[in-house]
Amino acid sequence: MPESELKYLKPQALAFKEEMILNMGPQHPSTHGVLNFLVVTDGEVIHQALPNVGYLHRGIEKLAEQTSYTGFIPFTDRIDYLAAMFANHVYVLAVESLAEIEVPERAQFLRVIACELNRIASHLISTGALALDIGASTPFVHWIRERECINDIMEAICGARLTYSYMRVGGVSRDISQKIVDDIYKFLDHFEPIIDEYNRLISFNEIFVRRLADVAIISPVDAVNFGLVGPNLRGSGITMDIRKIIPYSVYDQFDFDIPIGKGFKGSLGDCYDRYFVRILEIKESCSILRQALSQIPKGDIKAKVKRKLKIKENECYACVESARGEMGMYLVSDGSDRPYRLKIKTGSFTAMSIVEKVSQGLMVADLIALIGSLDVVAPEIDR
Amino acid sequence: MKENANLLFVFLFKTPIEGSGYSLAWYILFVFIIAGALLFFAANFAGITSFIERRIAARIQTRVGPNVVGPQGILQWVADGIKLLLKEDLIPDRADQFLFRVAPYFVFSGLFAAFVALPFGYGIVAADLNVGVYYIFAITSLVVVGIIMGGWSSNSKWALFGALRSAAQIISYEIPTALSLIPVIMLTGSLSTQDIIKAQGGLPWDWFVFHSPFTFVCFVVFFISALAEGNRIPFDLPEAESELVSGYNTEYSGFRFLVFPMAEWANLWVIAAMVSLTYLGGWQVPFVSIETLSGSLVLIFLSVAVFVIKTSIVVFIVMQLRWTLPRVRVDQMTQLCWTYLVPFCLVAIVGTMIWMLIFPWETRVALLLRLMMFGIGFAFCFFYVRRIRFNYFNDKTAYENLKKKSPWYPIWRLP
Amino acid sequence: MTPYFNAVATTLYSIFEGMAVTTSYLFRRPSTIQYPNKLEKPLEEQLSDRYRGILQVDTSVCIGCRICEKTCPIDCIAINLEKNKETKERFLTRFDIDISKCMFCGLCSENCSTCAIYHTKFFNGATQNVDELVVRFVDSPIVLYKHRKDSDPKTREKDLSGVIVKQKMVKQRMKKQKTAKQEMPVNKISKHKIKEEIL
Incomplete structure (x- = not known):
């Protein structure tokens, strides 16, 4: 460990000879990408765990200043590779509100359908990877199989399986046919019983429950103070969802609940709550998808936008409810054809800040469960 | 084991071991033969089980598993062993x-x-x-x-x-x-x-x-x-x-x-x-x-x-x-x-x-109780099979609609 | 005392349920395909028509508008146009796509008015040398396409399976290997000479 990082450790942490410093990551199997934790442990018990981020910093915000407004869309896919559609969505929302573009209603519906499919896919990885971290490898592979169906649908919609680049300023790139709508219905018919099967396999498994319940409890006050967003915040029992509070796109036309943690198996705000909120959100997404597919109107999929978009001096903030919580972009334009400044706010970055507070007194195995339940994605932290 | 060693000696050399004067050497040799046989069994069992476990795990995880090295991948464990040796x-x-x-x-x-x-x-x-x-x-x-x-x-x-x-x-x-x-x-x-x-x-x-x-x-x-x-x-x-x-x-x-x-x-x-x-x-x-x-x-x-x-x-x-x-x-x-x-x-x-x-072992009451216990165990297995059936049919029609294939693919059907 | 025994019962029952799920998978169809050796049907049929694979350029319908070059966020397309001053005909002399840079976003093909540039379903173009991934679509200057009223180039048949671009990449590689082989002995001699000079 370099000398410069030692100073962040507590002074008393190194005073006792019994404590040892464990360097977890960036090549550790369950840090979900390249993340580093400096863990001060006494045997298995953690005294302090310091997240060390920045291994995946690629300067995406700076790249935005050098590409055109349209040309930046493919870059937004790379912010969060598991939920690329939300980054697409928030970026085009920001540009549209700056350029004052009206989006056709059909395009809005297509955006919602794509986003909700992506939310399911992202939560599948999140919950499956948590089970994998706990030691059960089968649930993860079962979820990967379901995600593969979603990927096939996504491939039919926009041509890519991971980096979608589906949204455009003023609409979406491609229309969906009746065949794809039928395919999504078929997938949902197949998928909804599988959720219950998955619950029988792992969610209600007593060993799994005991590994997560009453572990790494984040109180509602802490959750707000540390700026947690999305399922992590809702896991602590706070009803906060951008889709309901600041309805963007056509989310105000759908009827859906916001699942919050209630201490399902242990106490409020533990790892199991954060895990199970995601499972419930998958079910909610399924119902939103069914509603959106049944109400989808006819019309254009893209508003008329100039090929070389120039936006007069202005600034705006747009946010969506991503799979990892509020994802916001603060966009400043200066009259040229490229953004003057872009600031991206992501959920995983704020989630890392609470690791140090919550991890005291946990065991090494619990830290893995905590990281898994926070659903951090390394490129989203560092951007 | 000593009797078996004696029997084998008689079978091979047609003379009783007591008078031959080779008894000590034969017993030591016999120990090595038995040890070799056990080692052979243990090593091969470990290897073949590793392959079978991977195949079973693959089917549980809706995969196919290793099936490239040799017919149906049966030599996968040999390949793995050689790789690690090198x-x-x-x-x-x-x-x-x-x-x-x-x-x-x-x-x-x-x-x-x-x-x-x-x-x-x-x-x-x-x-x-x-x-x-x-x-x-x-x-x-x-x-x-x-x-x-x-x-x-x-x-x-x-x-x-x-x-x-x-x-x-x-x-x-x-x-x-x-x-x-x-x-x-x-x-x-x-x-x-x-x-x-x-x-x-x-x-x-x-x-x-x-x-x-x-x-x-x-x-x-x-x-x-x-x-x-x-x-x-x-x-x-x-x-x-x-x-x-x-x-x-x-x-x-x-x-x-x-x-x-x-x-x-x-x-x-x-x-x-x-x-x-x-x-x-x-x-x-x-x-x-x-x-x-x-x-x-x-x-x-x-x-x-x-x-x-x-x-x-x-x-x-x-x-x-x-x-x-x-x-x-x-x-x-x-x-x-x-x-x-x-x-x-x-x-x-x-x-x-x-x-x-x-209830001593031989008595009729003890046998009846054992039969009852066995009945409970059998009922448990029956219930287990029912749950497996339920899980299978839970997804059957939706799967057929989605993939246009029958989901029936038992483990003995090798891909 | 009741929670104690309840814990035992729920643990055993949940394990039982999990075992029932995993056992049922022993009788269900595997969901993986065995790429690339044992495919039930060719991979091109399994991918959707919108699949964004390696780009293919149909130079015979290119109008030389350079929109693809401009919209590409990472400048992986390079186009050169030349004009014959006497006949006033315009030629396409260079249309290179650096596939090693391309991120398959689809912005170029979306804006093409004649669908001259489009994505194929060909994706496995791995090579040992990065330079070989620059595909040159123009061998000799081609006269630019002009819009005609009787035909719409968008409706023409496209090579979605990517056979043409695949052949092109293989041809380029063969050509490169040939030139590399010819250069080899020259290099050796020159190295020897340098050594001698140093000595």
């Missing part, structure tokens, strides 16, 4: 060189020595020790010495974690393992593996597992603690790959690494054989008494087949548990041992004593 034998800088080299030998010899007392059929056992059962559990504890050595000498914090977890685990689980065998020993009156099997019968209700509710509890406890002794999920804490990178064998490579997984898979046989011989009737063939069994060579081979089938079923269940369950935490592992398994065992021992006094 790798560099790496010893980390600042590692304790001597202990690092020696540790795999401890792991290997601890496991292999257990095969000496394990029976394979009627009269087919390398050494019918009169303390057989406890010999096996004493000698397999040598494995943990090797694991601690390997973890300590690697000069890696992850390996050290794995080693210390392993120590805690073995110390805890030796106790329920031993306690849960006491009812069997009380029922048999002997520690010899052959005597334990002889005391049971061929039909399911003559097995010790269905003797009373108490022995059934002990069977479950024994199964769980045998899993823990064998470092299988849900107790694979020493090499928890998502927590400790790879646990005690993080720093090993090449053939020294190969010894650890090989020992783990060979241990699978030891666990399964112990479970099947103590509680599931061992090599007892249904409707054949021991007197007729000893007379016929065909029946002896049949007994071997029965034992192998029973053991294979237990091996399969252990494998399936591994691919179903998550891993417990360290404190939960010890908590499970001391607050659940040990008290249950103690109660069950006392219960079995009282049961034995009230």
Whole structure:
């Protein structure tokens, strides 16, 4: 460990000879990408765990200043590779509100359908990877199989399986046919019983429950103070969802609940709550998808936008409810054809800040469960 | 074994061994032959099981599994072994060189020595020790010495974690393992593996597992603690790959690494054989008494087949548990041992004593009770099959609509 | 005492349920395909028509508007146009796509008015040398396409399976290997000479 990082450790942490410093990551199997934790442990018990981020910093915000407004869309896919559609969505929302573009209603519906499919896919990885971290490898592979169906649908919609680049300023790139709508219905018919099967396999498994319940409890006050967003915040029992509070796109036309943690198996705000909120959100997404597919109107999929978009001096903030919580972009334009400044706010970055507070007194195995339940994605932290 | 050696000598050289003057040399040679045969069995079983486990795990995870090397991938384990043999034998800088080299030998010899007392059929056992059962559990504890050595000498914090977890685990689980065998020993009156099997019968209700509710509890406890002794999920804490990178064998490579997984898979046989011989009737063939069994060579081979089938079923269940369950935490592992398994065992021992006094084995009431226990077990299996059917039909029509294919693809249908 | 026994019962029952699920999968169809050896049907049929694979340029319908070059966010397309001053005909002399840079976003093909540039379903174009991934679509200057009223180039048949671009990449590689082989002995001699000079 370099000398410069030692100073962040507590002074008393190194005073006792019994404590040892464990360097977890960036090549550790369950840090979900390249993340580093400096863990001060006494045997298995953690005294302090310091997240060390920045291994995946690629300067995406700076790249935005050098590409055109349209040309930046493919870059937004790379912010969060598991939920690329939300980054697409928030970026085009920001540009549209700056350029004052009206989006056709059909395009809005297509955006919602794509986003909700992506939310399911992202939560599948999140919950499956948590089970994998706990030691059960089968649930993860079962979820990967379901995600593969979603990927096939996504491939039919926009041509890519991971980096979608589906949204455009003023609409979406491609229309969906009746065949794809039928395919999504078929997938949902197949998928909804599988959720219950998955619950029988792992969610209600007593060993799994005991590994997560009453572990790494984040109180509602802490959750707000540390700026947690999305399922992590809702896991602590706070009803906060951008889709309901600041309805963007056509989310105000759908009827859906916001699942919050209630201490399902242990106490409020533990790892199991954060895990199970995601499972419930998958079910909610399924119902939103069914509603959106049944109400989808006819019309254009893209508003008329100039090929070389120039936006007069202005600034705006747009946010969506991503799979990892509020994802916001603060966009400043200066009259040229490229953004003057872009600031991206992501959920995983704020989630890392609470690791140090919550991890005291946990065991090494619990830290893995905590990281898994926070659903951090390394490129989203560092951007 | 001495009689068998004598018989073989007579068969080969047509003279009795006593007068030949080669008796000592022949006995030593015979020991080596038996050791070689056991080693051959253990190594091959470990290899083939690794392949079969991967195939079963693949099907559980809706995959196909290794099927490229050889017909249906049957030679995959040979390829893996050769690959590891050809790798560099790496010893980390600042590692304790001597202990690092020696540790795999401890792991290997601890496991292999257990095969000496394990029976394979009627009269087919390398050494019918009169303390057989406890010999096996004493000698397999040598494995943990090797694991601690390997973890300590690697000069890696992850390996050290794995080693210390392993120590805690073995110390805890030796106790329920031993306690849960006491009812069997009380029922048999002997520690010899052959005597334990002889005391049971061929039909399911003559097995010790269905003797009373108490022995059934002990069977479950024994199964769980045998899993823990064998470092299988849900107790694979020493090499928890998502927590400790790879646990005690993080720093090993090449053939020294190969010894650890090989020992783990060979241990699978030891666990399964112990479970099947103590509680599931061992090599007892249904409707054949021991007197007729000893007379016929065909029946002896049949007994071997029965034992192998029973053991294979237990091996399969252990494998399936591994691919179903998550891993417990360290404190939960010890908590499970001391607050659940040990008290249950103690109660069950006392219960079995009282049961034995009230319902002696030969009486008609005892047989009726055993039949009832067997009925409960059968109902449990029936319910299990119903649940499997439910899970299958739960998804059937939706799957057919989605993929336009029938989901029926049983495990014996090879892709 | 009740929670104690409840815990035992729920644990055993949940393990039982999990085992029932995993056992049922032993009788259900595997969901993986065995790429690339044992495919039930060719991979091109399994991918959707919108699949964004390696780009293909149909130079015979290119109008030389350079929109694809401009919209590409990472400048992986390079186009050169030349004009014959006497006949006033315009030629396409260079249309290179650097596939090693391309991120398959689809912005170029979306804006093409004649669908001259489009994505194929060809994706496995791995090579040992990065330079070989620059596909040159123009060998000799081509006269630019002009819009006609009687035909719409968008409706023409496209090579979605990517056979043409695949052949093109293989041809380029062969050509490169040939030139590399010819250069080899020259290099050796020159190295020897340098050594001698140093000595």
